[in-house]
Structure formats: structure tokens, C-alpha cells
Amino acid sequence: MSDPNSSSPHDPPFDPPFYVGYLPVPAPLRRFLGIAAPLAAGLVIIAALAASVTQRDPGPARWNDGVAQQFRGHLIRWPYPILLVSDDSAKHEASMYLLVEMGKHGAERPKWSRDGVAVFASGWKLDRDGRQMIELEPASDALREDTSIPRLAVSSPVQIGTVTLKGEIVDSKCYLGAMKPGEGKTHKACATLCIKGGIPPVLVTRDASGRLDHILLCSETGEALGSEIWPFIADPVAITGELEVWHGLKRLRVSAGGIHSL
Amino acid sequence: MSVGYSAVQWSHHKRVYDAIAAGAAAGYIAAFLAIGKVLWHGQHAISDEILVMRALGSCAIVLLHVILCIGPLARLDARFLPVLYNRRHLGVMTFLIALSHAALAIGYYHGFGVVNPAYSLLTSSASINSFASFPFEWLGLGALLIMFLMASTSHDFWLRNLSSRTWKRLHMLVYVAYALLIGHVALGALQTNRGDLAPILMGLGLLLVCGLHLAAARREHAIDRGQNPATSNSETWLDAGPVASIPKSRARSVCAPGGERIAVFRHAGGVSAVTNTCAHQGGPLSEGRVIDGCITCPWHGWQYKPGDGCSPPPFQEKIATYQIRIVQGRAEVNTRPLPPGTPVEPARLGESDLAGAYGEGLHV
Numbered sequence: 267m268s269d270p271n272s273s274s275p276h277d278p279p280f281d282p283p284f285y286v287g288y289l290p291v292p293a294p295l296r297r298f299l300g301i302a303a304p305l306a307a308g309l310v311i312i313a314a315l316a317a318s319v320t321q322r323d324p325g326p327a328r329w330n331d332g333v334a335q336q337f338r339g340h341l342i343r344w345p346y347p348i349l350l351v352s353d354d355s356a357k358h359e360a361s362m363y364l365l366v367e368m369g370k371h372g373a374e375r376p377k378w379s380r381d382g383v384a385v386f387a388s389g390w391k392l393d394r395d396g397r398q399m400i401e402l403e404p405a406s407d408a409l410r411e412d413t414s415i416p417r418l419a420v421s422s423p424v425q426i427g428t429v430t431l432k433g434e435i436v437d438s439k440c441y442l443g444a445m446k447p448g449e450g451k452t453h454k455a456c457a458t459l460c461i462k463g464g465i466p467p468v469l470v471t472r473d474a475s476g477r478l479d480h481i482l483l484c485s486e487t488g489e490a491l492g493s494e495i496w497p498f499i500a501d502p503v504a505i506t507g508e509l510e511v512w513h514g515l516k517r518l519r520v521s522a523g524g525i526h527s528l
Numbered sequence: 529m530s531v532g533y534s535a536v537q538w539s540h541h542k543r544v545y546d547a548i549a550a551g552a553a554a555g556y557i558a559a560f561l562a563i564g565k566v567l568w569h570g571q572h573a574i575s576d577e578i579l580v581m582r583a584l585g586s587c588a589i590v591l592l593h594v595i596l597c598i599g600p601l602a603r604l605d606a607r608f609l610p611v612l613y614n615r616r617h618l619g620v621m622t623f624l625i626a627l628s629h630a631a632l633a634i635g636y637y638h639g640f641g642v643v644n645p646a647y648s649l650l651t652s653s654a655s656i657n658s659f660a661s662f663p664f665e666w667l668g669l670g671a672l673l674i675m676f677l678m679a680s681t682s683h684d685f686w687l688r689n690l691s692s693r694t695w696k697r698l699h700m701l702v703y704v705a706y707a708l709l710i711g712h713v714a715l716g717a718l719q720t721n722r723g724d725l726a727p728i729l730m731g732l733g734l735l736l737v738c739g740l741h742l743a744a745a746r747r748e749h750a751i752d753r754g755q756n757p758a759t760s761n762s763e764t765w766l767d768a769g770p771v772a773s774i775p776k777s778r779a780r781s782v783c784a785p786g787g788e789r790i791a792v793f794r795h796a797g798g799v800s801a802v803t804n805t806c807a808h809q810g811g812p813l814s815e816g817r818v819i820d821g822c823i824t825c826p827w828h829g830w831q832y833k834p835g836d837g838c839s840p841p842p843f844q845e846k847i848a849t850y851q852i853r854i855v856q857g858r859a860e861v862n863t864r865p866l867p868p869g870t871p872v873e874p875a876r877l878g879e880s881d882l883a884g885a886y887g888e889g890l891h892v
Contacts, residue, residue, distance in 0.1 A: 282606050284817050286829040287541050287613045298607045307552045310590060313729075314556040317586045318563035320726040326571040369640035445636075446575045450720030452637075455652035455665065459641035501661060527658075 325478075327394035327443035334403050337363065337387045338415050344423075344517060345490045346466040346482070347373040349387055349400060352418050360418060362515040363391075364399040364466055364482075365409075366439050370456070372464020373402060375409055384415035392442040396514065397480050399442045423512035430506040431481065431518065432528065433471035435499045437461050441468060441480070454500035467495055469505055469518060481509070481516040488519060495525065502528040545614040549621055556590060557583045577636050582717070584629035589709060589733075591622040596706060596737045600744035602826075606815065609826055616682040619702075623672075623679035630672050633665075664716035671708035674701045687808065696810050710734065751781060768792045768852075768859040771799055771877060779823075781814035784863040789814070790850055792859050793823055793834050798874030800834035801850035801861045807832075807868075808845070836871040854878075 283292035291299070339351035339360070347365040365373040365387070387409050389402040402408045437460030440448030447453065449470065461467045469481045485491055486507070506524040510517045560583035568574050598615055601608040638648035649669070655661040678699055681687075687695045710730070718726050768782045774794040781789050781804050789804035791814035802823065804814050811827030818824070822831035822840055832839055837847040846869035851862035854875045866872065 284606070284819075284824075284826070285609045285613065286819065286824060287610075288539060288829055289819075291541070291610065295607060295610065299610060302607075303548055306594075307548070307555065310552045310556050310594075311559050313590050314559035314583075314587075315563055316725065316729055317590075318560040318583075319567065320721050320723055320729070321564055321568065321574060321582065322721050322723070323568060323572050324574050328571055370642065446573065446578065447720070451664065452716050452720040455648060455663075456637040458652045459638065459643070459648050463642045497655060 322447070324446035324448075325394060325441075327441070327446055327448070328392065329401075329443035330391045331401075332390075334388050334408075335391055335400075337389075337400060338412060339363070339385065339387070340415070340418050340420075341365075341383050341385050342381045344482070344512065344515075345484050345488055348515075349385070350418060350420060350513065352416075360420060360513050361398060362513050364397075364438055364442075365389075366399060366401050366465055368401060368404055370437075370439075370460040370463040370465060372466065373409075374464055384412050384417075386410055386412040386415075392439065392444060394442045395478060395480070397438075397442055399438060401439070401444070421513070423510040423517070426509040426511060428506065428521075429509045429518070430504055431469060431471050431509075432502070432504045433469045433481075434501070435461075435467055435483065435495065435503060436470055437465040437499075438468040438480075438482070439465045441470065449500070451500060458496060458499045461491075461495065461499060464490075467491055467499070469503075479516070481518045483518055483520055486519050486521055486524075491520065495520075498525050498527060504528055541610070542614050542617065545610075546617050546621075549618050553587055553591065553621060553625060556587045560586065577632060581629055581632045581636065584625050584632065585717070588622050588626035588629060589713065591618065591625065592702075592706060592709065593733045593737060595619055595622060596702070597740050600740035603744040603812075604740070604747060606826065612827055619675075620679045620682055623675040626672055626675055630668065633668075660715070660719065662715055664712050664714075667708045667715065668712040671705040671712060674705040674708070678702060678705075684808075692807055692810060706737070764862050764864060765853075765860045766790075766863050768801075768861050770857055771854055771859050772857065774799070774859070777818040779814040779816070781812070782861060784861075786863070788863075788865065790861055790863075791816075791823070792852065792861060793818055794877075795823075795834050796821065796874070798876050799852055799854065799859050800872065800874045801852040801859075802832065802834065802837050803848040803850075803865060805847070806830055807847050813847075835874060836869055838869045 283295045285291065285295055337349060337351055339349040342348050342350060349363040349365055350360040351363060352360050367373050387400055387402060388405070389400040389408060392399040392401065434449060435457070436449045436453075437457040439460055440453065440456060442448075445453065445456065448457070467483045469483055471479045471481065473479070483491055483495065483505070504526045505518060505520055507518040507520040510519070561579055564574055564579045564582070595615060595618055598608065598612050602612045634645050634649055638645040638652065641648060643651075649665055655663065678701065681690065681695065681698060690698065713730060718730065766782055766784060768790075769780060771794060774780050774792065777793075777795055779791045779793040781791050783789050789812075790801050791804040792799055792801045795818040802813060804812055806813055806825040806827065808825065808828055808830045811825040811830070813823055813825055813832075816824045816826045818834065819831070821833070823834055824831050830839070830845065831843070832845070832847050837849040839845040848865040848868050849870050849872045850865060851872055852875045853860050854877065859875065
């Protein structure tokens with residue numbers, strides 16, 4: 267086929283170049299595209315930069331998912347499985363580690379029939395703002411009784427009183443570092459799945475100065491929360507209940523009907 | 529145009545086009561990841577999976593904006609027609625990137641749990657009681673299904689077998705997909721990454737798409753109004769203006785009372801009228817040219833003979849033709865379309881008909 271863009275004395279005064287995919291690109295168009303294509307590519311990169319800077323800080327959470335660590339302590343339920351680990355100092359203080367399994371599953375191994383049993387645990391540590399968690403290794407002996415561990419003298423939970431707190435219900439595993447960010451609307455489905463799977467639910471609150479706090483949620487009678495909490499996950503809520511503190515870990519015994527969407 | 533089917537009819541232009549598009553998409557994703565890694569690192573690092581998921585999702589949105597802008601841009605400035613030529617490849621690429629985003633999101637957010645990821649996708653965050661809590665995943669899934677439908681029927685095989693009209697209607701669903709994606713982002717990412725910049729970026733994108741479409745529509749309207757003075761001298765014959773004002777080997781479009789656009793081509797010493805709609809993807813033939821004696825569509829180069837609306841052998845496409853005559857130097861078109869492929873003798877031009885036509889006589 268002939269080149270439709272060859273000039274002729276009979277052409278109209280303005281004869282824009284005409285592009286046909288199977289013919290050579292007219293020189294004026296080639297020049298235009300030579301400018302437009304890099305310009306468009308540049309705009310695409312600028313769009314990428316602009317879109318990327320809209321992302322927010324996911325928070326100072328860590329998931330040490332390299333080599334598994336070993337822990338020794340005592341198992342309790344409050345009401346979720348927790349490992350109390352002595353700091354080996356003369357103060358007899360203890361750290362609280364929430365225990366979970368791999369994936370979106372809470373730690374529910376059959377041998378945890380009684381509180382206070384001394385155990386050896388192996389897994390990966392997650393932590394954020396002083397809150398800690400252990401994701402247990404899948405091996406059956408990753409959590410086993412260890413009678414060599416000395417009995418730990420523990421204090422009792424301190425009752426703070428009835429409070430109403432505002433914040434967002436998240437699953438503790440993602441929030442403590444398994445997924446970053448582990449909060450917000452886009453994480454709602456994941457948080458719901460995690461909590462349904464037994465991961466302890468946590469209320470994240472923010473005070474006037476922006477400081478975050480994390481409160482473990484359980485029922486009024488101290489049992490693990492069930493389906494009553496699902497509709498409120500990852501939404502702004504106000505929760506009323508009895509606040510307690512035990513070895514630095516806060517727990518809210520949620521009053522019946524005490525959760526309200528904001 | 530083709531007489532058979534192949535997966536892709538590769539040409540040098542398509543390879544260059546695809547290389548540039550793929551390079552831009554890869555550049556976008558790399559830039560997004562790099563900035564995300566630089567801004568948030570150490571304890572504050574965003575999970576790699578989420579960073580990649582966001583890069584893929586936002587890349588697909590940006591590409592969809594580009595796709596939606598190409599059409600009106602090409603109508604407003606013909607120099608953008610080369611970008612339109614291979615737009616289908618860009619669409620398929622966008623679908624694949626969106627699919628990767630969805631696969632990662634479903635696997636990461638809905639996997640590893642106590643229920644099947646597909647079941648979780650449809651139920652985990654389902655709360656239709658409030659606008660803000662509406663499951664944005666459903667909107668994204670709906671958009672992805674439309675994009676799948678479009679990508680899987682993008683081949684000319686489907687164009688021919690579904691018919692041009694059905695295919696066109698199907699692919700107009702891209703605007704539904706766009707609306708769903710706007711909702712997906714507004715009710716999802718924008719609620720998680722609350723700030724001023726993200727909504728502004730989305731607003732600018734929406735404004736760009738709407739603005740270009742409105743500008744192109746306004747131009748079309750102006751052409752219809754300006755080139756179709758209500759001076760049809762009977763109910764069936766429509767005044768198409770002076771023949772001399774139609775550039776050589778090009779066309780003018782006129783709008784019949786029923787809204788059908790007709791392309792009046794000046795060629796080979798005569799004028800012919802055919803439908804303005806290409807049988808391929810509905811491209812505006814009046815913006816094409818006569819090349820090698822054939823009307824050539826500006827979108828993909830499909831060709832038709834002006835005298836009968838048939839594609840040159842071995843091709844078999846046909847378009848509607850119209851009877852045409854010249855009265856005192858003005859072209860008049862019979863507004864009743866003839867069946868596709870009906871031969872119509874071109875209206876022959878006299879010397880006087882071309883008086884003032886850029887100084888030429890009966891040249892072609």
C-alpha cells in the first residue's frame with residue numbers, strides 16, 4: 267500500500283499525518299510519539315511515587331520469623347492461652363506472651379487442660395509496643411511440659427473498674443507484626459478470619475496525644491468472645507466493661523451488649 | 529483485517545507498543561515498591577506481600593485510567609491514534625495485573641484460615657448495613673469479572689462471532705468496571721490510608737476521565753451541529769455541504785435525522801457515502817482516509833471500497849452504503865441506508881463542483 271502521508275501540491279493547507287498500524291509511521295507522528303511516550307512513562311512513574319507516599323506508617327511491630335526461639339514459663343488462660351515467663355530477676359516479675367499457632371489459628375493444643383503447668387515452648391516472637399506473642403512451631407513437641415522450671419510466684423490481676431473505651435477491634439497476631447498494617451478496613455476480612463480461628467481479639471485505643479494502647483477482650487464472665495464480636499471487627503467502636511491489669515497486660519471483660527459501633 | 533485467526537497478529541508496531549506498555553507498568557511497580565521500602569523500613573516496614581498487592585492494584589487502576597483516556601484523546605487529537613491502535617493489549621495487561629492483585633489479596637487476607645478463601649471473600653467482611661462498612665471486596669470482584677469478560681473476548685474471533693454491536697456493548701462495560709473500582713478503592717484503601725493525598729489523586733483521575741469524555745462529546749456534538757445545517761431539501765435527501773470543502777481522499781460526517789452518522793468521502797473524482805461506523809470496532813470512518821482506493825478506518829486500518837462498502841478481497845467485511853448526488857456543487861445524501869455491500873455509483877464531480885477546492889481539478 268502507498269504511504270498516505272506523502273505531500274502533494276493538491277493537499278489541503280492542514281493535512282495531519284494519518285496512522286495505519288500496518289504502514290510505516292509518518293515522520294511527524296514518529297516525532298510526536300518520541301516526545302509523548304517518554305512523557306507518558308514519566309507521568310506513570312510520578313503517579314507511582316504519588317500513590318506510594320499515600321501509604322501510612324504500619325507501626326513499630328516486629329515478627330521475628332527467622333530461627334525459632336525457645337521459651338520457658340507457665341501456661342495460663344486469661345482466657346486465651348498465655349505463657350508467663352519469669353524475667354529471672356529477684357523481683358519475680360513475669361512477661362506475658364500470647365500464644366497462637368501458625369496461620370490464622372489460636373493455640374488450642376489438647377494438653378493445656380490446666381493452668382500453671384510449666385512448659386518449654388518453641389516458636390517465633392512477635393512484639394509491638396511491649397505487647398508480645400509467640401507463634402508456636404507446628405511440631406508436636408514445640409510445646410511440652412518441663413518440670414525443671416521453678417514455680418513462678420505471680421501476683422493477682424488488678425481490678426481497675428468499669429470503663430468505656432473507644433477504638434478498633436483487631437486480631438492480636440496481625441497487629442503485633444504478622445501483617446503490616448494489621449488494622450483498618452482492608453484488613454477487616456483477615457482480622458475476622460483470625461478471630462474466628464481463635465486468635466485473641468484486642469481493642470486498640472488512641473489517646474489525645476496519639477499514643478496507642480492495646481486491651482485484650484473477653485466476655486463478662488471471663489470467657490473467650492465468640493460470634494457476638496464479629497460484626498464489630500475493624501470498625502470504630504465503643505466498648506464498656508471491667509478493666510483489669512495483670513503483669514502489664516490489660517484485659518476488658520466486655521459487658522453484655524457493651525459493644526457499640528461509632 | 530484478517531481472513532483467518534491467529535492468537536496475535538504481531539507487527540513491529542505492536543511489539544514496540546507492548547514493550548513500552550510493559551516497561552511503564554514494570555516501572556510503576558518498581559517505583560511504588562522502592563518508595564514504600566524507603567519510607568517505611570525496619571520495625572515500621574510494610575509487609576512485602578501488602579506492598580506488592582498495593583503496587584499491583586494501584587498500577588491496574590492507573591492503567592485503566594490510561595485506557596479510558598485513550599479513546600477521547602484520539603477523538604480530540606488524531607496524533608493519539610497510534611495509542612488506540614493496540615489498546616486491547618493494554619486492556620489484557622491491565623486485567624492480568626488486576627488478577628495478580630486479587631490473587632495476592634485473596635491468598636493473604638482470606639487464606640490460612642478456618643474457612644475456604646473463596647467463602648471468606650464473600651462472607652468475612654459482609655456488612656451491607658452501612659455505606660462505610662460495605663464489603664469493598666465485592667466491588668473489586670465485580671470489576672475483575674468484567675475485566676475478565678473483556679480480556680477473554682478481546683480477540684477478533686469473538687468480535688465476529690458475537691457481532692460488532694454485541695461486542696461493543698459488552699466492552700462498554702469497562703465503564704461499569706471503572707465505577708466499581710472507584711467504589712472498591714474509596715471503600716477500601718482510602719478508608720485504611722486516611723489522608724488528603726489519596727482522595728485527591730483519585731479525584732484527579734476521575735476528573736481527567738470525565739473531562740476528556742465530555743470534551744470529546746462536545747466536539748462530536750459541535751461537528752454534528754456545524755456540518756448538518758437543517759437544510760435538508762426533502763425528507764430523504766440530506767445536504768452534506770459543498771463538495772469542494774471535503775479534502776481530497778478524506779471525508780465529512782453528516783448526521784441523519786435518526787442519529788445515524790454518514791461519512792461522505794471524496795475520492796477518485798467522485799464522492800461516495802457510507803456509514804460512519806466501521807464493521808470492526810465501530811471506529812469513525814469519516815476520520816479515516818482513502819488509501820489505495822479504499823476507505824481506511826483510523827482505528828485499526830480496516831478497509832472498504834467506497835463504491836460498494838465491501839472490503840477488498842480476500843477480506844469479506846461489508847458496511848452500509850448510501851445513494852449520493854451533487855446539486856450545484858453540494859453533496860446530498862439519501863438518508864436511507866442500503867444493505868451492507870450494496871454497490872452505489874459515486875457521484876461524479878465536474879470542474880465547477882471543485883471551484884475553490886485548494887486549487888485542484890479532478891485529481892485524486
